[in-house]
Amino acid sequence: MQGLPVFLPNPHWSPVMRRLTKKELSQYNGIDGASIYIAYEGKVYDVSRSFLWQKGRHQVLHIAGMDLTTELDAAPHGADLLERFPVIGMLIDAR
Amino acid sequence: MAKVAREMVEKAGVNVDELLELLVKNAAAELTTFYYYTILRANLIGLEGEGIKEIAETARIEDRNHFEALVPRIYELGGKLPDDMKVFHDMSACPPANLPKDPTDVKAILTVLVEAERCAVRGYTHICNITAGKDHRTYALSLAILNEEIEHESWFSEFLGEGPSGHFLRRGETSPFVRPFMPSV
Numbered sequence: 001m002q003g004l005p006v007f008l009p010n011p012h013w014s015p016v017m018r019r020l021t022k023k024e025l026s027q028y029n030g031i032d033g034a035s036i037y038i039a040y041e042g043k044v045y046d047v048s049r050s051f052l053w054q055k056g057r058h059q060v061l062h063i064a065g066m067d068l069t070t071e072l073d074a075a076p077h078g079a080d081l082l083e084r085f086p087v088i089g090m091l092i093d094a095r
Numbered sequence: 096m097a098k099v100a101r102e103m104v105e106k107a108g109v110n111v112d113e114l115l116e117l118l119v120k121n122a123a124a125e126l127t128t129f130y131y132y133t134i135l136r137a138n139l140i141g142l143e144g145e146g147i148k149e150i151a152e153t154a155r156i157e158d159r160n161h162f163e164a165l166v167p168r169i170y171e172l173g174g175k176l177p178d179d180m181k182v183f184h185d186m187s188a189c190p191p192a193n194l195p196k197d198p199t200d201v202k203a204i205l206t207v208l209v210e211a212e213r214c215a216v217r218g219y220t221h222i223c224n225i226t227a228g229k230d231h232r233t234y235a236l237s238l239a240i241l242n243e244e245i246e247h248e249s250w251f252s253e254f255l256g257e258g259p260s261g262h263f264l265r266r267g268e269t270s271p272f273v274r275p276f277m278p279s280v
Binding site: 060075 | 216
């Protein structure tokens with residue numbers, strides 16, 4: 001085994017990049033234990049582990065399972081915060 | 096409840112139930128931060144930690160003051176705090192400011208502190224944005240808290256080597272901005 005490269009798992013890496021429609025995305029809304037996904041500029045992020053997205057809601061006004069590109073532009077933070085979460089797929093019918 | 100006060104805010108186009116939820120979540124963030132900062136402050140020891148202890152203490156006391164100042168506005172608008180403290184903790188607008196795994200790592204403690212302050216800055220900016228020109232009293236209160244949260248962020252950010260902030264630590268009383276909103280002062 002000596003000399004073989006060691007591959008460490010990247011926590012943000014997904015073996016399969018999924019392609020989701022808006023309708024499919026809407027199922028990942030955190031309700032009844034569903035995973036919590038949001039889309040931004042065509043990418044779908046899994047924010048299920050975020051304290052700030054508990055039960056699929058963020059700062060009262062934002063709901064998971066949606067394309068939040070417009071909302072994020074008006075938010076008091078940048079898109080850089082999304083880099084903390086894994087991209088699990090692409091939104092195929094984004095604007 | 097201050098019936099007419101609530102009515103005026105509603106008439107101005109603010110969803111008062113949503114605003115109340117935000118205020119309660121931020122009040123929870125303030126009180127839980129006060130608790131977690133108590134633990135962080137206790138662990139700020141030694142050559143590195145001792146120099147940060149004083150501003151951590153000021154931020155801790157001011158966060159408690161923010162909680163005190165928010166509560167009357169919540170009840171004025173017809174809201175209330177949850178009966179169960181555990182529910183209150185878990186609905187916080189910001190994640191718990193937990194002690195890092197290595198409590199001797201002062202930089203890790205500073206990172207927790209600055210992240211907590213940044214969450215608060217975003218939260219009160221958000222409340223200011225939705226109340227500006229509509230709910231004058233909540234706006235004034237949120238702006239006062241925001242002023243103090245920005246100073247807290249600046250203090251910790253300087254210690255992390257992010258450059259000068261132009262701010263100085265408190266001299267004299269805490270909460271220069273929020274004090275007028277505190278019921279017990």
